[in-house]
Amino acid sequence: MVQEEYIDPTTGRVFGDAEGWLLDWLTATQLPRFNGKGTLRVVREVGLGAWLSGFPPDLLASARDRAFRQREQLREQGVTPLILGRKGYPHLLAQLPDAPWVLFAKGNVDALSKRRPLGVVGTRKASSVGLGAVAALFDGMEGLDWTMVSGMADGIDAAAHRMALDREVTTVACLAHGLQAVHPRSNRYLGERVIDEGGVWVSEYRWGTPPSKYTFPARNRIIAGLVEAVVVVESGDPGGSLITARLAQDYDRRVFALSPTWCAEAMGGNARLIQEQVAELLHAPEDLPRAMGWRAGNHLVKSEGDGDADLAMAKDVIGRLDPYQALPFEMVVEMLEADPKWVRAKLLDAELAGWVRCWPGDRFTRTVR
Template sequence: MIEGGALVKNGHIQQQLNQQVPDASDWLALSLLPRLGAGRLKQWHHERRAWPQQWLEALSVPQRHYFLYLRHPQGHGQVLQPMLDWCTAESSRALLHPDHPAWPALLNELPDPPLVLWAWGNLACLEQPAIAIVGSRHPSSAGRHHAQAFARALAEAGSCIVSGMALGIDAQAHEGALSAEGATIAVVGSGLDHTYPRQHRSLQQRILNAGGLLLSEHPPATEARPAFFPRRNRIITGLSRGVLVVEAALRSGSLISARLALEQNRDVFALPGALEASLSAGCHALIRQGATLVTTPTDIIEELGGPWRASSIQGAENRPACREGGERQRAGHDPQAQRWLVLLRDGAVSLDELVLRSGCSVSDTLNALLALELAGQVVMCGNGWTLSAPSSESGAQTR
């Protein structure tokens, strides 16, 4: 291992470190140092301490020695280069760091931002205003519907949907963004070359193919570990202007995300649910603690304002109903809309029953219900979907 004192003495390393700011290899090496707090490095960076002298002097002796080893040709070749090779293997991969032009500025507001982020996909996603959508890994059918419906509407309004590509609500959030052909970012708790969970390999590929982005603070070849996911949540909320919790039990990772969001001065939104439902207990607790209760995507857009404008989802009130002949038709002008109203005129009907009666796919059924829900014609209840009061009147006239 290369020995080093307060200043870099190895000529080869000194030449590499003569730049005024750390480069990608420097940030990567710093991120691998044990027991080095991101908060300290953030402070040094913003204080514009002289690189490398003042930075290295502030490290402990073991940290300084290991950093110098990593920046020596031997350590660089054995440790750093295999990781960097993963980035250079494809043009869509990158190693982001605080001096990278694509580094998300919002992450600088975190008390403990990641030192680096491994990226795979479309970095332009980081330029869009983002909303995080989180919730249970074992949601109800209503939760799956709402996660996808809200993500779709918010994506169509110009928001990037951020989530963790986990089972349940996370996956539905990404699906909603993809169905709207919108931007989505998946922040994962493993190296980007390890898909977790494995059954989401197809979802991961579709996110990449659709111009989405995968992010991780863990280098390639890192397998998922339970301890990584709570830390991953701070990045999901840190990238976002607001966080929507769809369903969550009283003790869940989603409530950790909500707490992080509040600490990061982000807006927190929560969907209410049935009083007896355990998956609604966490959302109700958040609402009691000051989270904004929302029932439609417009509630979020109006609350945030700025880039999100209610007018940008006016067209979302006419979502596609069941597609026939390969053509999408809008619910407000489509005779298929009346078909759904007829199916619901006798009371609440579950999603499974609607799929069976309509002969449509689950995805198309959800799209149709979303269109009618946003148009104020149907509402969701404990047993499924039913006509809202205005739609009931119109439905009565058609019977």
């Protein structure tokens, strides 16, 4: 039997099999100073196996025994460890520079590979208007095959999970602790529904790890990493949702915030995200699927009186734009050798249709699909 080669996520080099690496990782987590920045840097340079070889045999044997017990516990509890670089690890999350080496999942792991993952986040102290906005957001996505990702916190998160289950939308719960329970306890039944109805819990934390003030901000990067876009429904200023939004921007995800008029004073965070151009403004629920290019028939519409040549030039506007490097408006006009007013109108049409994104400084990129 040929042993399957495996890329060690800590070094990027071929290194044994996945199960062996997982046991090494579980062993390392039992040892002192493993999570220190200096230690992790060394592990990335030499690999887990080499780092573990530097410990006294008696200390290593004790840690290995605890690792075996924890691995067996994970099996008994139905928890699947997903290893970076290995089949099953979410491909969007793998793009992150700080993606966790191991992501634990409980429930339907296939939910992590479903189409159109969208993060829906907001305050724990949701207003009645904010809760209504969650329902409106789902109305705007009606008829689409998509996946809702959130953090299982009180308020907007819980409302989004509950709405997803009621409308048979696949849902992913990102937890800020081990998968032994759901925090807060008031959401225990909701968490059980997620698993029972085809969803999944995920966490980078080992079984038994309790929540803390440090694990919640770290959890937010998992939400941002798993999705194509993040929607901030209702957030104060400051608020944890702002962390998720800024992380999503750093990871080159699209960020949307519902119009502050929806929830008035409770949406100071939304206003800040829009003001600082972290988030794109959503005036109405149906704007989201159009902006993401998810709604069927979302394309540049030929206006009355436009000829075929004019339509071809409109498509050329989009084709000339780079998806990653924003081009100034003047450069787009120069490349097309067209009337600036006409180019401006076509760029606006394309932006409303979700094909083009406008950036500060009157610069434009093509939407990545």
